[in-house]
Amino acid sequence: MTQPTENTSYKDIKQTVLARIRSGELQPDSLLPNEEKLAVEFSCTRTTVNRALRELADEGFLERRRKAGTRVLSAPQRQARFTIPMVRDEVEALGGTYRYALISAASQTAPEWLSARLALSPGQSVMHVRCMHFNGNTPFQYEDRWIVIDSVPQVKQADFSQTGPNEWLIQTVPFTNVELSFLASRADATVAGFLDVSQGEPIFTGERITWLQGQPVTFAKMYFAAGYRMTTQF
């Protein structure tokens, strides 16, 4: 067995510090020694310690403030990262064949609830696009989307018959700000029809609002087929 190389990589330091937190050697809310001291302890440079602690802070275990030092968070803010794939990728990752179908696309003045939600001025026009995403012939997701025409004038020329509005938007609008929610909703007649489930069925639903520099761009509701689960590991 070869002698392991010295444990002074930033990864080793991360591991060690984490272990100390978990073993209780580093109590919640307590201060860590400063970077210089740790560098001496691990016999490496401050740069290396810095990277280790910076990443641990990023991952939600530590809180760092200049001059105040580095503190163990009392409630380790574990955070799950969900990759938000495009539907096509998600279906293909399942080994299925992605198929897209446009249901309708038409411009109209924004309904009141939407104006309120996106803080639109009354009477602004929006493009309402509804479409389906299939896994083979099985419904996968029903998408109900509204696009603010003033924010994306090109949408009037867009052709949604072949590709979904999401793919189009991602290519066209370099969005800056997204709010994403997930909830459980109840299938109404429309949704039930498109997803081929009975009315009232619980539906895993996503809502997505996108802004471009403060301007609302799009509001989308995504209704997933029965049995869908969003999963992550960490």
Next chain:
Amino acid sequence: MTQPTENTSYKDIKQTVLARIRSGELQPDSLLPNEEKLAVEFSCTRTTVNRALRELADEGFLERRRKAGTRVLSAPQRQARFTIPMVRDEVEALGGTYRYALISAASQTAPEWLSARLALSPGQSVMHVRCMHFNGNTPFQYEDRWIVIDSVPQVKQADFSQTGPNEWLIQTVPFTNVELSFLASRADATVAGFLDVSQGEPIFTGERITWLQGQPVTFAKMYFAAGYRMTTQF
């Protein structure tokens, strides 16, 4: 107006590269110049470029491979980070008063579905804990949890009458591996009763499995009160 300091911080480089991707100057799937060339272009060191690109890769915009170089991801893998707070924190963040109540805690041999799910050997015993989390007097979450006794023997002495099993576990078991899922389920009689909704109501549900070095530790189902949504911004 003072002359802005030269734009060569790693943040500026990130911004610039992102802008180039969004403007189409850097096409999806195309290769970026290598770090040395970019360092020359931005007149900074390779270290700085490295950090910028590393973070962009981390955020899902680029893919980096040694010798192969850095490539623009065709489908920018935007990923949402959801902080998984402890229920207490979540309620308190809403400005509410957290209250906990134990419903039952008893050990038994693992039911078949659980053994299958966690790959337990037949007949292993588990502790079954059910409890409620309230926001004031309003039900917030109903938790149905199973803890593998062989993996956490101390659980036999644990007292869940005052604090929930989740807080206890986090303190006790330095978990290494978590699988977290979210789905929409239908309230059965039990869930409906505890959450004070009518039976059949769609319920936003979380499932969490935790392992410690390959050993299954706990399986939990968390049923959220009606109207719950999990939200993130990025």
Next chain:
DNA sequence: AAAAATTTAAAGTCTACACAAAATGGATGC
């Protein structure tokens, strides 16, 4: 005692350089 100015400790970032590790693409051998 309160407010304002100053000091100072800690993290944040950068430079410049070196060596390590991975993996590609070509060279070599069969």
Next chain:
DNA sequence: GCATCCATTTTGTGTAGACTTTAAATTTTT
């Protein structure tokens, strides 16, 4: 043609040191 080996390119990570920025703590002033 196919597999194996090897050189080379590119990212990954480390060292050593400096300067910057933030904000807590102290001192001075009001």
